[in-house]
Amino acid sequence: MDQMTKTGLWVDAVQDIIAAGRRMDRFGWVPATAGNISRRLPDGRIAITRSGGHKGFLAPDGVIEVGMDGRAVQPGDRPSAETLLHCQLYAHDPAIGAVLHGHSVASTVLSMAAGDAITLSDYEVQKVFAGQTTHDASVRVPVFDNDQDIARLCTVVAPELGRMPAGYVIRGHGVYVWGATMDVALARLEGLEFLLACELEKRKLGR
Ligand SMILES: CSCCC(=O)C(=O)COP(=O)(O)O
Numbered sequence: 001m002d003q004m005t006k007t008g009l010w011v012d013a014v015q016d017i018i019a020a021g022r023r024m025d026r027f028g029w030v031p032a033t034a035g036n037i038s039r040r041l042p043d044g045r046i047a048i049t050r051s052g053g054h055k056g057f058l059a060p061d062g063v064i065e066v067g068m069d070g071r072a073v074q075p076g077d078r079p080s081a082e083t084l085l086h087c088q089l090y091a092h093d094p095a096i097g098a099v100l101h102g103h104s105v106a107s108t109v110l111s112m113a114a115g116d117a118i119t120l121s122d123y124e125v126q127k128v129f130a131g132q133t134t135h136d137a138s139v140r141v142p143v144f145d146n147d148q149d150i151a152r153l154c155t156v157v158a159p160e161l162g163r164m165p166a167g168y169v170i171r172g173h174g175v176y177v178w179g180a181t182m183d184v185a186l187a188r189l190e191g192l193e194f195l196l197a198c199e200l201e202k203r204k205l206g207r
């Protein structure tokens with residue numbers, strides 16, 4: 001165990017991740033072992049969920065430390081299979097402090113029916129996203145084809161970095177959302193999931 005794992009800052013990050021997992025689970029966004037959650041650490045490393053655990057029932061040892069290259073600091077630790085998507089966001093923007101990934105019904109189903117984006121229009125809640133000041137506008141949420149090769153998926157996401165006010169969706173898979181803090185990331189996730197759920201209901205009405 002190195003110095004970081006002993007500090008209060010590490011404990012804060014772990015508590016943030018455990019609380020986020022519980023909240024995502026309450027909404028049904030992390031079924032079975034789906035989803036992953038991370039936070040940037042003050043030393044530039046990342047605290048991220050271990051691969052394969054239920055994110056609604058995380059214990060402190062369900063969170064491990066990785067470098068910006070996505071490799072576990074402790075040999076033998078197995079970080080989330082999607083760690084590189086988190087690292088990509090942290091590397092892109094130093095202001096990003098937390099990244100969330102969930103598998104909601106709405107993001108899964110809508111993305112399977114979508115082209116290269118889901119467009120959200122006319123919803124008041126769009127204003128939860130930075131730079132959105134009115135419902136009278138559109139928010140484009142890119143949809144990327146699913147890929148088990150996460151390094152290759154990163155190359156597909158890369159051109160859109162900096163142009164995704166609400167996050168992005170991986171087709172038939174789930175959403176990625178981020179924020180300066182865990183609270184901001186959770187608020188954005190809640191906003192995006194609300195809007196995707198509305199969109200799914202609207203389409204069921206044939207509108
Ligand atoms: C059972 S969900 C398949 C893997 C996945 O998409 C996911 O989000 C969870 O993977 P992890 O390695 O982070 O547990």
Ligand SMILES: [Zn+2]
Pocket residue numbers: 034035036082101103173174
């Ligand atoms: Zn996933």
